Amino acid sequence: MFDSLIRRRAKRPAEVDAAAFDSTNVSLSLAVPRPPERRTEDRVLPTLRVAKLTGRLGEQLIRIRNMSAGGVMADCARCPPVGDEVKLEFNGQSIPASVVWIRDGLIGLKFDQGVDLGELLAGRKPRHGFRPRPPRLEVGCGATVKLKKLYYKVEVHDISLGGMKVGPIDEYCIGEKVVVVVESLRPIRGEVRWYSERRAGIVFDKELSFDELAEWVGKRVELASLKAAFKH
Structure with a gap:
């Protein structure tokens, strides 16, 4: 076994x-x-x-x-x-x-x-439909969520290969198809799966590749380091 x-x-x-x-x-x-x-x-x-x-x-x-x-x-x-x-x-x-x-x-x-x-x-034993979620990286960056003809300016709170948490956004978005545009990442298609306190969880239609997400995180770290060095 x-x-x-x-x-x-x-x-x-x-x-x-x-x-x-x-x-x-x-x-x-x-x-x-x-x-x-x-x-x-x-x-x-x-x-x-x-x-x-x-x-x-x-x-x-x-x-x-x-x-x-x-x-x-x-x-x-x-x-x-x-x-x-x-x-x-x-x-x-x-x-x-x-x-x-x-x-x-x-x-x-x-x-x-x-x-x-x-x-x-x-992983953890399933309870009430729970399954271990993919590892998520906590980030704080802006993004645009397009839902039909509406555009939301949101903050990305965390991101994984398969989804992200964003806010603020409206509750009626649950179940809707969206396109998320984050700086330095390609537009990502997905669906709003949950909503709580003006934050929403978006599951991507197609997962990001490991290299794509790792490169994006690396660029953000480099940019943050440059900004910190410039301040000093």
Whole structure:
């Protein structure tokens, strides 16, 4: 039973070499996964699990390549220094960890305590229709929401690969199709799924790619750093 948990591979068109696809590897070992001797740059990464990393550099999404009961190895665009304490958010759980190694855009994180892999991979047990939501990045930027012939100027409170929370907006928007325009991102089509206190949750018709969102977050961090430096 656990074999299927250890390694999953999605079916792909026959003309594509199956070795070109990666999925997250899971190990029962307490050791932190180590970096590979050599990286292949032309691999397609459709099935790597995504988590949120929070540390001194703020929040960012990472792609987990290998996971054990003791830690993870992941793709990381902005790696915190070795020794930094961080938090990994995965399947609705927040796990304290520390950076133990960095190499060529990969990062090794050691959990402060060993984790129950079965519980972690399964996520929280469903209750009243609840399912663990994808990791969301808290942001504070402006956007425009187009609904039919109406345009709302809103603030984006958080964003994930599959949706975002915006406000202020009107309650009658629930169930409506919208187009969201955020600076430096392509227009995103979606649907308003919930409303509370003038804030709404929008689910995208098509998920953003990991690279697209990571690049956007990186640009925002760089811009914020430049503004801070200019003030001083």
